[in-house]
Amino acid sequence: MSRVLCTLKDLDVTGAKEIVLERDGGRFPVFVVRFADQIMGYVNSCPHARLPLNWREDAFFDVTGTFLFCTSHGAQFDPVTGNCIRGPCKGQRLIPFAIRIDGETIISEQDA
Numbered sequence: 823m824s825r826v827l828c829t830l831k832d833l834d835v836t837g838a839k840e841i842v843l844e845r846d847g848g849r850f851p852v853f854v855v856r857f858a859d860q861i862m863g864y865v866n867s868c869p870h871a872r873l874p875l876n877w878r879e880d881a882f883f884d885v886t887g888t889f890l891f892c893t894s895h896g897a898q899f900d901p902v903t904g905n906c907i908r909g910p911c912k913g914q915r916l917i918p919f920a921i922r923i924d925g926e927t928i929i930s931e932q933d934a
């Protein structure tokens with residue numbers, strides 16, 4: 823079932839927005855990220871130890887603003903592909919979360 827996740831404006835400050843959905847009565851955190859004029863969605867779970875990537879609200883990029891960063895053990899991810907390019911889960915990737923853009927709104931294309 824599609825639902826509104828956030829707006830494009832929500833990505834202006836950090837380039838990303840976390841949204842906590844509900845699945846089977848529990849939390850299912852996903853995030854939307856903008857990089858190089860592309861918008862991608864991922865499940866907020868690092869392939870290394872399945873911890874959330876961010877340590878504070880909507881902070882997913884490293885200091886260079888080039889890679890997504892897992893704050894627990896330092897894995898870095900290509901924001902467009904979700905591939906881990908450095909760190910303990912190198913060669914693995916973030917789980918994509920299907921989204922679509924409708925005007926200024928970002929909408930989920932899959933169930934949580």
Ligand code: FES
Pocket residue numbers: 868869870871872873892893894895896897909910911
């Ligand atoms: S949980 Fe992400 S690098 Fe360890």
